[in-house]
Amino acid sequence: MKMKRILITGGAGFLGSHLCDRLLAEGHDVLCLDNLYTGSKDNIRHLIGHPNFEFIRHDITQPIFLEVDEIYNLACPASPVHYQYNPIKTIKTSVMGAINTLGLAKRVKAKILQASTSEVYGDPEIHPQPEEYWGRVNPIGIRSCYDEGKRAAECLMMDYHRQNGVRIKIVRIFNTYGPRMAINDGRVVSNFIVQAIKGEDITVYGNGSQTRSFCYYEDLIEGIIGMMATTDGIIGPVNLGNPSEFTILELAENVIRLTGSSSRIVFNPLPQDDPTQRRPDISKAKELLHWAPGIPLADGLAKTIQYFKGALNSL
């Protein structure tokens, strides 16, 4: 197999750092670019000094000139708490980050994969969501900086492909969880696990009847790598996620059971525009990538709980 030079933007984040591990293990040269906004050096500390690994502290809203064969564009805060903290920066990261990485891909003829999201479907009326569905996104709400930023990034990917022949891949990632999510990430799986381990109240927003479909990171990383490896004719978008759907209340009950916690469930107000249901139709990923997730929620949660116990202990 040919050794490639691979750029991962957002490489010090939760998913990006696992992708760094995976691609280094395959023998590639990995350039990990990150401004450490939500990512952390802790996620990549074990890679510093590896002969095929370089960390570049850089903000992807600024152009960058590198020689690479492939680009995984993951830079963007993914937790609602973090992407809503500085919404203007969030949409700049998605839009200017896409322009800068696509410009780089065009210049050096690299293949580029965009980490898009199930959020492009907004609060969907079609269930489960196939890639053909155009979505129901509020363009002016508090989630718009993320949703519309990601939609614009998909648009830019398609336009660079049609206008300049850039080799692109778009994956739409559904809720993914696992070790290396930040303790203060704010997304539901890490929140519930941290609360349960600490014996604090489990904060269910709304009545907990809204649904999500949770994918363990190992499955997701396989899907992303599989998509990058497809022939140039396959550009996506392709949904990647685990179709097993749970209510948020069921998730809370699972976390309490698996941690053996004495935490109580409390109900807090539902944030604006919180999607009521979400489940991927993964027919395309099955057909094109021969990919389907294999790790059930209880198994993935158990591994993630182990990780957070260690992370909280070492604070």
Ligand code: NAD
């Ligand atoms: P994360 O917050 O852990 O990772 C994002 C990384 O991007 C962080 O390391 C952060 O510091 C970096 N970053 C943010 N803004 C940047 C900028 N301007 N310049 C350079 N680096 C920047 O989140 P994650 O869950 O690992 O998500 C990775 C990607 O996958 C994101 O693009 C996200 O939108 C997408 N995604 C994730 C999920 C999921 O459930 N985990 C679902 C859908 C899409």
Ligand code: UDP
């Ligand atoms: N949620 C919750 N309690 C929390 C964090 C999130 O009930 O402490 C809910 C949130 O309202 C949403 C779901 O869990 O309905 C998933 O939220 P998350 O922030 O993980 O990601 P989203 O899929 O909304 O982008």
